[in-house]
Amino acid sequence: xxxxxxxxxPAHRSWxxxxxxxxxxxxxxxxxxxxxxxxxxxxxxxxxxxxxSQLHDRVHRAAGGLRELGIARGDVVGFLxxxxxxxxxISMAAGSIGAANAIINWRMAGDEVDYVVNDSGARILFVGxxxxxxxxxxxxxxxxxxxxxxxxxxxxxGDEYEAFLAAxxxxxxxxxxxxxxxxxxxxxxxxxxxxxxxxxTHRNMVSHTVFSHDGWAFPEGSKSMVAMPLFxxxxxxxxxxxxxxxxxxxxxxxxxxxxxxxxILAGATCTFLVPAVLAQVLQAGPDAIKxxxxxxxxxxxxxxxxxxxxxxxxxxxxxxxxxxxxxxxEVSGVATHLLPExxxxxxxxxxxxxxxSAGRAIPGCEVRIVEPGxxxxxxxxxxxxxWLRTPQLMKGYLNKxxxxxxxxxxxxxxxxxxxxxxxxxxYLFVSDRLKDMIISGGENIYSPEVERVLSEHPAVLEVxxxxxxxxxxxxxxxxxxxLKEGVEVTGEDLIEWTRERLAHxxxxxxxxxxxxxxxxxxxxxxxxxxxAPYWEGRDRQV
Numbered sequence: 287x288x289x290x291x292x293x294x295x296p297a298h299r300s301w302x303x304x305x306x307x308x309x310x311x312x313x314x315x316x317x318x319x320x321x322x323x324x325x326x327x328x329x330x331x332x333x334x335x336x337x338x339s340q341l342h343d344r345v346h347r348a349a350g351g352l353r354e355l356g357i358a359r360g361d362v363v364g365f366l367x368x369x370x371x372x373x374x375x376i377s378m379a380a381g382s383i384g385a386a387n388a389i390i391n392w393r394m395a396g397d398e399v400d401y402v403v404n405d406s407g408a409r410i411l412f413v414g415x416x417x418x419x420x421x422x423x424x425x426x427x428x429x430x431x432x433x434x435x436x437x438x439x440x441x442x443x444g445d446e447y448e449a450f451l452a453a454x455x456x457x458x459x460x461x462x463x464x465x466x467x468x469x470x471x472x473x474x475x476x477x478x479x480x481x482x483x484x485x486x487t488h489r490n491m492v493s494h495t496v497f498s499h500d501g502w503a504f505p506e507g508s509k510s511m512v513a514m515p516l517f518x519x520x521x522x523x524x525x526x527x528x529x530x531x532x533x534x535x536x537x538x539x540x541x542x543x544x545x546x547x548x549x550i551l552a553g554a555t556c557t558f559l560v561p562a563v564l565a566q567v568l569q570a571g572p573d574a575i576k577x578x579x580x581x582x583x584x585x586x587x588x589x590x591x592x593x594x595x596x597x598x599x600x601x602x603x604x605x606x607x608x609x610x611x612x613x614x615x616e617v618s619g620v621a622t623h624l625l626p627e628x629x630x631x632x633x634x635x636x637x638x639x640x641x642x643s644a645g646r647a648i649p650g651c652e653v654r655i656v657e658p659g660x661x662x663x664x665x666x667x668x669x670x671x672x673w674l675r676t677p678q679l680m681k682g683y684l685n686k687x688x689x690x691x692x693x694x695x696x697x698x699x700x701x702x703x704x705x706x707x708x709x710x711x712x713y714l715f716v717s718d719r720l721k722d723m724i725i726s727g728g729e730n731i732y733s734p735e736v737e738r739v740l741s742e743h744p745a746v747l748e749v750x751x752x753x754x755x756x757x758x759x760x761x762x763x764x765x766x767x768x769l770k771e772g773v774e775v776t777g778e779d780l781i782e783w784t785r786e787r788l789a790h791x792x793x794x795x796x797x798x799x800x801x802x803x804x805x806x807x808x809x810x811x812x813x814x815x816x817x818a819p820y821w822e823g824r825d826r827q828v
Contacts, residue, residue: 308496311488312469312526313378313459316342319532327534330552331371332439338532341375344451348379351454355410355433359384359462362407362471364431365516366390366399366421367414368539372437372447373516374525376412381469381488383460388471388483389517392417393807400424401480402473403431405685412437412447439539465489468681472519474615483684484519484615493677494618495526497650501609501625504533504556505582511554513541518808520588523619524558543570547577556583558611560809561591564599565747569771579603587611587620589809592741592748596641600629612644612716616693616700618678621651622714642738643713644706651676654699655708658720669707669717669732673699705732724753726761731792733763739787740765740794745775750803750811751794754820765794766816768802 306318319328320342328341336344357363363380365373365387377387388406390399392414399420403411404427411431413421415438421428437447465488473481504510510528512535514521528535536554538545543566546559564586567574584599584606591610600608607626613619624645632640647653652675655664664670675698682690693701705723706716717732724731733751740749747770756762767780777797784793804812 309492309530310465311459311463312381312491313345314492315526315530315532316345316378317459319529323532326532328529329371329374329535329537331537332539334441336371341371343456345375345378345382346456346458347451347454348375349382349459350457351450352379352385352410353383353457354454357383357385357410359460359467361385361409362388363410363412364388364390364403364406364408365412366392366403366417367412367437368392368416368439369512369516369521369537370414370437370439370539371537372412374522377470377522381467382463383457384463384467386468386471386485388473389522391473391481391515391517391807396420396424398481400427402483403428405480406471406483409433410435414439463488465492466681470522471684472517472522472615482686482689485681485684486618487681490618490678490680491523491526493650494523494620495530497676497678498611498620498623498648499527499530500648501607501623502527502556502583502585504528504531508533508555508582509553510535511546511549511557512537513546513549514558514560514588515541515807518588519613519615519619520558520808543567543574547574550577550580555581556585557581558585558587560588561586561595562589562748562805562809564591565595568595568598568602569747575602579605581606583607583609583626585609585611587613589811593642593738594742610645612714614700614702616680616702617651617674617676618680620648621674621676621678622647622653624713640709640713643709643715645714646712647714651678653708653712653714655706656701664707666710667707669705671720672702672704672706672714672716674702675699724751724761724763726753726756726763726791727759729791731763736763736765736784736788736792736794739784740767740780742787743775743780743783745769745773746780748803748811750813750816752813752817752820754796754817756795762795763793764820765797766800766803767797768800 309315319338324339325337328338329336365376380387388408390402407430409432411434413434413436415436435446435450438445441448468485469488470486471483473483510533512525516522536549536552538549567578608629609626610624611620613621622644632638654673655670656673657664658671679700703720704716705718705720706714708714736751737749740746747768750766752764753761754764780797781794804815
């Protein structure tokens with residue numbers, strides 16, 4: 287890996303800042319900004335701020351410390367904590383010497399953490415102090431872990447991670463590291479069984495940063511708010527945008543309302559969050575709406591955006607650029623995007639339906655729609671499985687060659703398991719998960735279509751559609767609905783609402799009103815939890 291040692295610090299900063307050649311490794315841009323703008327702000331977190339030269343020093347001290355602990359090319363370390371800059375430092379440090387950081391979902395229970403740590407083969411484990419009891423309870427089940435280093439949120443005296451950095455000798459990037467070395471392992475939530483470790487390489491992560499850069503070109507004076515969990519690709523990929531462009535990042539420990547508001551007050555102007563956050567803000571009243579109006583760019587993804595919510599957000603924040611992204615962990619994050627100009631111009635261009643789309647493929651990414659049974663490519667407008675081909679595609683699932691072969695074809699196409707179609711201009715419309723498709727009486731029903739109609743009801747806050755057993759039709763449509771505060775509506779009223787707007791076979795046969803829908807930490811609705819009680823004890827689950 288190369289550093290741009292010949293780049294002198296400019297007398298003044300112009301905008302956009304002069305960028306070096308495209309990076310090859312995940313830490314190339316950090317190395318550049320440490321030379322080009324050493325005293326500029328790089329990252330802030332819970333009242334602490336680091337310059338580019340300080341962040342560079344910390345990463346290279348961490349790399350030296352890992353080497354002193356015997357970590358070498360091909361090894362894995364693990365990180366278990368809520369969002370913390372130390373996680374980014376360890377990812378870059380490990381990558382710089384050819385190793386990988388396995389970032390563990392901190393909301394997992396002990397048995398789940400046990401599985402992930404052992405599956406990853408992590409030899410060194412960095413653990414947030416408040417999560418240390420989880421590790422201590424399973425310590426005797428982690429035979430590969432040679433050392434545990436605790437990390438505190440404030441880095442105060444006694445912080446083992448800070449002591450680890452202070453005692454380490456900085457080291458240069460490994461001369462034997464290649465682009466296809468794995469630098470990051472993220473565990474996908476999956477639909478059944480244990481999570482799978484997605485192996486992402488330098489080539490994957492750098493390609494993603496470069497190819498999905500459109501729409502994330504930060505305006506002058508920008509600060510990037512990093513609020514998505516780093517164990518999610520939306521966090522670990524997004525944090526690289528600020529580093530790529532030399533823009534300061536404000537990291538929150540969690541994506542809660544208080545932390546997000548604090549980051550905006552600290553100057554954050556651009557972010558990536560799930561749609562559920564927008565709903566909470568719009569419900570929080572005029573003060574919250576006004577505060578979030580300071581965001582210049584709001585990118586959303588990881589879950590569908592109900593059309594009424596999107597329209598309300600665009601009306602509330604007319605000065606904000608909205609961008610939707612669609613992708614998966616297996617392709618390092620973003621595969622398609624609906625750019626700000628698409629949001630602004632969809633109505634005027636006569637294509638309001640495009641606000642429901644996931645946009646078009648980013649540079650370097652190919653999209654194909656395939657019939658799941660015959661594997662033949664389908665024509666424009668017909669729904670089938672979405673396949674992607676891109677240099678962002680993972681190296682594979684860790685320790686699972688059979689699972690890798692099931693989703694990656696011999697000619698490099700990734701089978702997403704999502705259903706969708708392309709329009710004549712290449713806009714992708716994502717309909718459902720292949721496994722979540724409801725087949726009732728031989729008719730295919732795509733739950734997002736039903737969800738979209740129900741979400742238009744003035745009383746509905748959020749909705750999820752699942753298939754449940756039906757002795758006559760095989761499956762029938764069931765709705766789970768959370769209502770807006772202070773309103774009431776019956777299930778029969780909601781069914782009648784859909785019957786007025788959809789073919790009857792698509793409409794829910796029953797509706798359960800619930801306080802809130804179950805979600806995973808990235809905001810995705812856990813439909814399997816809603817579906818599970820109805821399929822218990824049966825030979826099939828859909």
